[in-house]
Amino acid sequence: MTVLVIAENDNQLIKPAVLNTLGAASQLSGDTHLLVAGSNAGSVLEQARKLAGVTKILYADAGHFENPVAEDLSRLILSLASEYEHILAPATSFGKNLLPRVAALIDVAQISDIVKIEADDTFVRPIYAGNAMAKIKSRDKTKVITVRATAFESIMDGNGAAPVVENLEAVSPSEKAVVSAQELTKTERPELTSASVVVSGGRGMGSGENFDILEKLADKLGAAVGASRAAVDSGYVPNDYQVGQTGKVVAPELYIAVGISGAIQHLAGMKDSKVIVAINKDPDAPIFSVADYGLVADLFEAIPEITESL
Amino acid sequence: MIMKIIVPIKRVVDYNVKVRVKSDKSGVETANVKMSMNPFDEIAVEEAIRLREAGKAQEILVITIGTSAAQETLRTGLALGADRAIHVETASALEPINVAKILKKVVDQEKAGLIIMGKQAIDDDSNQTGQMLAALLDWPQATFASKVELSGDQANVTREIDGGLETVTLTMPAVITTDLRLNEPRYVTLPNIMKAKKKPLDTIPADSFNLDFDPRHQILEVSEPPERGSGIVVESVEQLVDKLKNEAKVIQ
Ligand SMILES: Cc1cc2nc3c(=O)[nH]c(=O)nc-3n(C[C@H](O)[C@H](O)[C@H](O)COP(=O)(O)OP(=O)(O)OC[C@H]3O[C@@H](n4cnc5c(N)ncnc54)[C@H](O)[C@@H]3O)c2cc1C
Ligand SMILES: Nc1ncnc2c1ncn2[C@@H]1O[C@H](COP(=O)(O)O)[C@@H](O)[C@H]1O
Numbered sequence: 039m040t041v042l043v044i045a046e047n048d049n050q051l052i053k054p055a056v057l058n059t060l061g062a063a064s065q066l067s068g069d070t071h072l073l074v075a076g077s078n079a080g081s082v083l084e085q086a087r088k089l090a091g092v093t094k095i096l097y098a099d100a101g102h103f104e105n106p107v108a109e110d111l112s113r114l115i116l117s118l119a120s121e122y123e124h125i126l127a128p129a130t131s132f133g134k135n136l137l138p139r140v141a142a143l144i145d146v147a148q149i150s151d152i153v154k155i156e157a158d159d160t161f162v163r164p165i166y167a168g169n170a171m172a173k174i175k176s177r178d179k180t181k182v183i184t185v186r187a188t189a190f191e192s193i194m195d196g197n198g199a200a201p202v203v204e205n206l207e208a209v210s211p212s213e214k215a216v217v218s219a220q221e222l223t224k225t226e227r228p229e230l231t232s233a234s235v236v237v238s239g240g241r242g243m244g245s246g247e248n249f250d251i252l253e254k255l256a257d258k259l260g261a262a263v264g265a266s267r268a269a270v271d272s273g274y275v276p277n278d279y280q281v282g283q284t285g286k287v288v289a290p291e292l293y294i295a296v297g298i299s300g301a302i303q304h305l306a307g308m309k310d311s312k313v314i315v316a317i318n319k320d321p322d323a324p325i326f327s328v329a330d331y332g333l334v335a336d337l338f339e340a341i342p343e344i345t346e347s348l
Numbered sequence: 349m350i351m352k353i354i355v356p357i358k359r360v361v362d363y364n365v366k367v368r369v370k371s372d373k374s375g376v377e378t379a380n381v382k383m384s385m386n387p388f389d390e391i392a393v394e395e396a397i398r399l400r401e402a403g404k405a406q407e408i409l410v411i412t413i414g415t416s417a418a419q420e421t422l423r424t425g426l427a428l429g430a431d432r433a434i435h436v437e438t439a440s441a442l443e444p445i446n447v448a449k450i451l452k453k454v455v456d457q458e459k460a461g462l463i464i465m466g467k468q469a470i471d472d473d474s475n476q477t478g479q480m481l482a483a484l485l486d487w488p489q490a491t492f493a494s495k496v497e498l499s500g501d502q503a504n505v506t507r508e509i510d511g512g513l514e515t516v517t518l519t520m521p522a523v524i525t526t527d528l529r530l531n532e533p534r535y536v537t538l539p540n541i542m543k544a545k546k547k548p549l550d551t552i553p554a555d556s557f558n559l560d561f562d563p564r565h566q567i568l569e570v571s572e573p574p575e576r577g578s579g580i581v582v583e584s585v586e587q588l589v590d591k592l593k594n595e596a597k598v599i600q
Contacts (some may be wrong), residue, residue, distance in 0.1 A: 106477065107516070109488055131509040135491045138479035139443070147445045147564035150474050164573065165472050166367045170376050175567040204477065214522075215488035218504065219515040231510075235598070259599060267528060277508045277529060284388075284468060284528065286510070292598040302366060309576065312406075313596045315588065330579040330596065333588050343585040348599065 039068035039157070042096075042118065044111075044130035044136065045126040047074065047082045049104060054232040055128035057183045060091060065155045066158065070094040070276060072201075075111060075116070075208075077104035090196025098248060100208030105220070109212035112139040117209070119144045119180060123158070129184035129230075129287075137184050146178035153189035167283040167306040188289035188310060223276045225236070229290055230279070230338055233262035235292045238281055238308070241268035242297020242318065249274055251341045252296060258348045264308075266298045282307035295338050302324025317341070351461040352407045353396040355430065356451055356481075357389040359414055359421040360471040373569045385421045388466025390428070391526040394533040395496060396464050397429040404498045405429050405462070411454055413438060413447050419549065426544035427536045433549040438561070444472075446561045453557050455485060462503070462551060467492050467525040478525035479585035488518040494529040507545075 041063045046053040052074075063070045071094040074086050079099055086095050098114060115136075119125065125140060128135035129151045141148040153171075154162035161173045161183065230236065235258045239249055249263070256263050264286070265279040283286055283306035294312035298304060300316070300323055308314070309328050316329035319336050326332040333340060361367055362382040370377055398406045410425035412418045413436040422433040436450050454464065468475040482489035490496075490505035494513070497504045507524045508527045516578075554561065582588045592599045 105514075107488075110351060114481060130501065131492060131507075132377075134475050135479065135489075136477035139483040139489070141476070142445060142448060142480035142483035145445070148474070148476050148567070149444050150370075151403075160568065165570070166361070166376060167473070168573055169367050170369050170570050172570050172574050175566040175568050176564065177566065178564050180380065212488065214519040215490075216517050217514060218514070218517045222512040271529065275526075276512060278510055278512050283470065283473065292592070292596075303363070313592070313598050314576075314579070315592070326579075326581070328576050328579075330577075330590055331588055332581045333577060333585070335585070340585055344589060347585065347589050 039123045040121060040125050041066050041068055041070045041124040041126060042122040043070060043072050044076045044115070044125070044133070045072050045082070045086060045092055046128060046130060046132045047076055047086065049076045049079045049080060050081055052082055052085050052191065053130065054229060054294055055130050056286045057186035058187035058190045059128045060089060060193040061124050061190040062152070063124070064091050068123060069159050071096060074098070075103045075114065076104055077101050082251055087200055087203070088195045090193050090198065092201045094202045094204060096206050098208045099207040100198070102211040103208060105217040106147065107212060107215045107217060108136045108139045110209055112143055113209045116143045122180060122195055123150045124181045124183060126183050126185055129186050133184045137182055140181040144180055146183070147176070147179050148182045148184070149174060149176060152183055153186050160307070164298055164306070167293045167302050168309065169208045169302065188287055191261050209216060223278050227256065228260065228262045230262040231286050231288055233288070235259045236264050236290045237261045237263035237294045237296065238264035238266065238286050238298060238313070239269055239296050240266035240298030241272065245270060245275055246274040251345070252339070255341055255345045258345055261270070265302050277294050294327050295329070296341060298325055299323045300328065350540035351405045352409060352458060353399065353405045353462045354409045354411060354455060355389070355392045355396050355425065356411050356461040356463070356465045356477070357393065357421055357425050358386045358412060358466070358469045359383050360386045360469055362504055363387055363470055369570055373571055375570050380557070383417070384426050386466050386469050388468055388470075388526050390533040391530050392428060392464040392466055393425050393428050393430060394531045395526060398531065399477050399496070399498065399593045409434065409458060409460070411436065411451065413450055413554065416441065423544050423569045424536060424549045425495050426549070429433060429540070429541045430499050434548060435551045436554050437551055438554040442561055443564060444474050444476040445480055445564065446559065447477050448484055449559050449569065450478070450554060450557055451481050452484040461500045462520055462590060465523070465525055467527055472477040484550070485521070485523070486498060489523045489525070490518055491525045493524050494527050496524060496530070
């Protein structure tokens with residue numbers, strides 16, 4: 039029995055969510071192998087060599103893996119799949135895009151977004167925006183799984199034996215799907231899904247410019263900045279700020295929701311945070327039902343005052 | 349070229365409903381609960397209509413796989429502007445892999461140029477079916493689309509990814525799954541509901557596809573999520589900062 043973990047990376051570094059996925063893999067029986075696909079990704083390989091619990095690295099370095107499309111990666115994984123009992127990727131936009139394609143090619147069902155492993159074939163996952171938890175037993179021979187990173191500890195660097203590295207022949211590029219442009223949000227801040235403090239703004243912020251006052255607070259706290267769907271739809275902040283059922287899931291030590299009403303779709307993405315603070319001028323806003331500390335106030339007064347006092 | 353767009357749509361519990369877990373833990377309560385078209389599928393239907401309005405497509409076919417109640421959702425799709433509907437009738441809900449297999453069979457028969465569907469059904473939150481269908485058809489895919497531009501046999505699709513936006517160029521036929529920012533769906537109007545009643549809706553029994561629909565997953569139990577302990581309302585910014593520093597110890 040062996041577990042294969044797909045190492046999402048940007049050709050420089052392994053994405054933090056992969057480390058949590060390895061944490062999940064360590065709860066399953068058998069060795070863990072790591073697939074690193076990239077282009078000139080030597081530094082990723084070096085990082086991978088140090089990870090605890092990885093016994094083998096499968097390394098595929100090719101020009102068209104600089105920004106690999108699911109059409110190509112799924113065929114590469116298909117060629118390896120028969121060796122594995124479990125195939126895991128983080129439930130990031132990368133993993134969500136890729137793994138169902140793999141599952142269909144090997145003709146199995148996928149188990150999305152697991153938050154708990156009960157046995158090698160039994161998993162818990164949220165459904166209905168986290169309003170219910172389903173415990174599922176898989177009957178498939180190969181279990182194809184995406185992992186909710188916030189629900190698992192990340193694996194540390196190990197000091198055990200260095201893993202074996204096997205070089206793989208890259209599959210030929212699909213000509214039917216090509217990444218033609220990327221427009222990545224630039225930020226000096228910690229990544230939203232792995233930050234220990236997150237400050238999120240909603241429609242109550244009123245405009246993109248007004249997010250400045252949240253940025254100032256985030257600066258003081260070393261926090262990432264997130265948002266509700268309404269704030270993204272209104273164009274205040276980019277799409278990758280969205281926290282929720284259909285955006286990113288976060289579970290920081292401290293989550294501060296500012297001018298966010300607390301719709302179930304938003305709660306789905308942040309209610310596992312350790313400490314939740316809600317700042318809203320409406321005392322009946324549902325966000326207060328999940329908050330450890332609620333402050334009924336006008337955010338335009340409260341936020342600068344908090345920033346000032348830190 | 350006459351281009352046909354297929355839009356698979358799913359009937360789900362309305363997004364405004366807070367579902368309750370059944371006391372025997374077998375699932376969630378869906379009796380007497382408001383049902384609607386999955387919101388991402390409304391966005392998919394809207395996008396197909398806009399492409400037809402722009403002269404990029406000629407026919408829009410909506411498909412659903414489910415019990416007879418799902419026909420209501422197809423009528424909504426027709427009222428929004430789809431031309432034709434297919435209902436693949438099943439006794440109970442199927443897993444995404446089996447939904448994708450049926451969709452593949454229908455697509456093979458219908459010869460579509462483009463499939464637009466939701467990125468995620470908001471009931472089971474799987475986010476799988478589009479990618480699976482693309483794999484089974486061996487078509488390219490663009491998931492989480494926030495912009496679609498067609499020219500000739502190419503689709504340029506902007507995708508919402510974790511780090512921002514990405515554009516992929518696909519050679520059609522292709523599968524696109526929708527994200528929230530793709531468009532704002534129109535409302536159904538009464539005259540269009542009347543017109544929709546006359547549009548063709550065919551029902552096909554799922555059994556006729558000769559596929560094996562045995563569930564791959566056994567749902568052992570559906571339970572309530574862990575409750576959060578109730579919090580407090582603080583009186584002032586000063587008290588809030590004090591609590592965060594000295595009680596929760598999450599800031600210094
Ligand atoms: C298919 C689907 C998927 C969705 N996915 C997501 C998702 O992933 N994430 C998500 O967040 N939402 C999602 N939503 C949307 C969700 O249902 C809500 O509409 C959204 O979360 C509301 O955002 P909001 O709280 O910022 O806005 P509103 O609900 O409008 O709330 C604004 C709040 O700001 C407060 N406020 C206003 N001014 C001030 C002030 N000066 N000071 C203090 N407080 C103030 C108001 O009292 C109010 O409570 C989804 C919806 C659908 C249908
Ligand atoms: N039973 C179904 N009938 C028709 N389309 C479906 C069905 N289930 C899922 N889909 C489509 O697949 C998308 C993704 O669903 P899912 O993979 O279940 O999250 C939905 O938004 C629909 O477009």
